[in-house]
Amino acid sequence: MMLFISDGERIHYGFSQKLIKNSNSTLLFNLIRKEMPISRAALAKKTRLSPTTVSILIDEMIQNKWICETGPGENSDRGRKPILLEVNASRGYVITIEIYSGGYKCTLYDICLKKIGDIGVRMATYNSRDICSTISELLEAKHIVHDRLIGIHVIFPGLFDAETGKLRFSVVIPFDEMVDTNVVEVLKEQFAKAIVMISNNGGVIAFSEFIAEGDNAGVPLLSVNIDEGISGGMVLNDARNNTKICLPLEIGHIIVDNDGPPCKCGNRGCLETLCSTPALFHALNERAGLGLKFRETFGAECNHAAMEIAASHFRAKDPKAMPVFQDYVYKLCCGLVSVVNLCNIKCIHIGGSISKLGSDFADLIRQTLREHFVMLNASLDISLELFSNDNERICRTAAIMTMDELFKNS
Ligand SMILES: [Zn+2]
Structure with a gap:
């Protein structure tokens, strides 16, 4: 995305190199999420990855507790019961934060992308601390301990610095109604176990159309x-x-x-x-x-x-x-x-x-x-x-993007 980097009187334009790719791990994880319970053999068939590749990646994901084995499924052709796999839903939770003028909305998902709850807040002016309080309120209402929050995705209708996440400018949010520009930094401090991402709403929507x-x-x-x-x-x-x-x-x-x-x-x-x-x-x-x-x-x-x-x-x-x-x-x-x-x-x-x-x-x-x-x-x-x-689809897409990012870093 374009960013503005102010340097005294001059303004530079930069371009974020952040690309979203469907890696094999992400591909497998998303397929398990959609079709669970599912066997390794079925995954290999559907993804056209080799059974060995599937096995290695699945073992890694089991080790990292992203997925778990749920016991034998129905008999396969050869008479052996395959071990079925499922996403380990309680491994963690992801929150999306939509920034509007005069308000924001937090939506909570588990890693199976099931919506757990949301809170919309209308406030003429608000800051990062208000957003942090709403996140805590949402987690507490659902009896989820803070450490289980593994991803936060801020959806912002404007431009930001791709390196630091610092908000730069929004055409559609007046300056005096704008959340403080270091919202990403504050969220990172407050929720140390979570990765914190920020995307332009247009980018999330394009990804949603693609999906x-x-x-x-x-x-x-x-x-x-x-x-x-x-x-x-x-x-x-x-x-x-x-x-x-x-x-x-x-x-x-x-x-x-x-x-x-x-x-x-x-x-x-x-x-x-x-x-x-x-x-x-x-x-x-x-x-x-x-x-x-x-x-x-x-x-x-x-x-x-x-x-x-x-x-x-x-x-x-x-x-x-x-x-x-x-x-x-x-x-x-x-x-x-x-x-x-x-x-x-x-x-x-x-x-x-x-x-x-x-x-x-x-x-x-x-x-x-x-x-x-x-x-x-x-x-x-x-x-x-x-x-x-x-709107639901856009937030869900942001949650998927967060999961993809978590995979890259796990
Ligand atoms: Zn312009």
């Missing part, structure tokens, strides 16, 4: 999330070792109009300044007189209602509103085409509250891409779909 599509995903896949901010991610194929790589992408800060409005990132005419949902509401009010009530901040309640009204005007093909939607889609396509041509994208998924505009909106994007743009690489077979964000 949902599985092997059927057309890659490279571009996922774009359009709400009060615009974030995204890309899933690439690494043919050398037959793995998929998921990469967070700051697509919201692609410059599509260098005379455009100033962006909070410091540039002008970023995609986010022209195509965020508040930018659309603003244009609909100015040019079509809709009188929508909205706020620029992430998760603002009134924005849901504004989007419903905007969608009803779009569906009704309101003659005053349609030119606004057409201009909006044109600008959105400017951003999309840049990425499509740069990365040979095969498949675009657009989510966030903009997806409430429905299938006609997807058609308008397809038509605009076809009629006004040249796609250099993928013009024949590019596919475009809308998806609706399911």
Whole structure:
């Protein structure tokens, strides 16, 4: 993800190299979680790994108490009863923390990814200590000792320093409603047994789309999330070792109009300044007189209602509103085409509250891409779909990412 590293007056842009790969251990663990109880032989068959590789990795996971043997299963063809394997659910717990403006939400999972509980907190201003208290409250309510918390994943709608996890900036959370920037550091101090991760919400959503599509995903896949901010991610194929790589992408800060409005990132005419949902509401009010009530901040309640009204005007093909939607889609396509041509994208998924505009909106994007743009690489077979964000799915994905990270470090 892009990061801002302030150095006096200058601002440097960096790029996080953090890639998420499906290693063989992770592959096996995730398969056991999905299909348990399951035998070593069945795992080898399903993963196409050699029985020896499976055996070595499974023994390692048993030793580290990630999984356990649950006794013999049904007779196999040869008459021997195979030993079945299961995830050791009580080995530990993972918490996801979604950062909003004016609040946050903590969700607790066991390592089988079963949701154990959640607490949402609405507070005009809050700090890391408040988040720590909520985590403790959640653990205590479920009678879980602190040491059993093995992973914490902060989901942040903005930019942060990939090395230190220090929050840098969010377009969608006003500065005075922002949690203190060293939240990751405080969590690490407070919960020493847990690994603490932080991800941009767009990166988590891309990973979630990748998981949902599985092997059927057309890659490279571009996922774009359009709400009060615009974030995204890309899933690439690494043919050398037959793995998929998921990469967070700051697509919201692609410059599509260098005379455009100033962006909070410091540039002008970023995609986010022209195509965020508040930018659309603003244009609909100015040019079509809709009188929508909205706020620029992430998760603002009134924005849901504004989007419903905007969608009803779009569906009704309101003659005053349609030119606004057409201009909006044109600008959105400017951003999309840049990425499509740069990365040979095969498949675009657009989510966030903009997806409430429905299938006609997807058609308008397809038509605009076809009629006004040249796609250099993928013009024949590019596919475009809308998806609706399911909050549970995003948190669960963050929990999966945390488990993958734990595996790498175990
Ligand atoms: Zn920007």
